[in-house]
Structures are given as structure tokens and as C-alpha cells.
Amino acid sequence: MIDPEAFQHAFDALPERTRKVFWLHRVDDLSYAQIAALLGIAIEEVQTEIANAIYGIDRMLSYATRIDRATTAADHARITLKLWLARLLTRTSLVE
Numbered sequence: 001m002i003d004p005e006a007f008q009h010a011f012d013a014l015p016e017r018t019r020k021v022f023w024l025h026r027v028d029d030l031s032y033a034q035i036a037a038l039l040g041i042a043i044e045e046v047q048t049e050i051a052n053a054i055y056g057i058d059r060m061l062s063y064a065t066r067i068d069r070a071t072t073a074a075d076h077a078r079i080t081l082k083l084w085l086a087r088l089l090t091r092t093s094l095v096e
Contacts, residue, residue: 002061010060014053021046022053 011019017039024030024038025046032046039046 006061007057010057013060014056018049018053018056021049025050 011022014022021035021039024035025032030038032043032050035041035046036043
């Protein structure tokens with residue numbers, strides 16, 4: 001599932017024209033030809049902008065996921081270390 005906040009951040013990071021073309025196509029449901037006519041650009045440019053938007057959003061979301069996984073792994077390692085230290089201290093105090 002995609003985190004809406006992460007998606008919004010990725011979308012906002014796109015160049016303005018890329019955002020506009022993506023929005024017109026995916027949200028306003030305009031065809032490539034309609035977007036090209038509206039913005040005065042070639043249909044091929046519309047296709048390129050949509051591909052760039054998808055690539056950019058995917059790249060940003062993948063990066064965010066890797067950071068989340070790294071944070072989770074770091075948290076897990078920290079918790080494991082704390083448990084190990086607690087056991088070590090408990091054994092030491094029981095032996096004394």
C-alpha cells in the first residue's frame with residue numbers, strides 16, 4: 001500500500017510541467033491529445049512527461065521504502081542489543 005504522504009511528497013518533487021501533465025491525465029482523465037492541445041505541446045511530449053512522472057514517483061517511493069526498511073532494521077538491531085545487554089547484566093548480577 002502506498003503511503004499518501006509519501007506519494008504527495010514524491011508528486012511535489014516533480015518538475016511543474018511534469019506534475020501538470022500527470023495531473024491532467026490521471027486525475028482530470030484527459031487524453032494525450034487533449035493535454036497536448038491544452039498545453040500547446042506535441043503528443044510525444046505528453047507521453048514523455050507522463051513516463052517521467054511515473055518514473056520519478058516510483059523512484060521517490062522506492063527510496064522512501066528503503067529508508068523505512070533501514071530504519072526498521074536499525075530499530076530491530078538496537079532493541080536486540082538492549083535485550084542482549086539486559087540479559088548479560090542480569091546474569092552478571094545473579095552470579096555475584
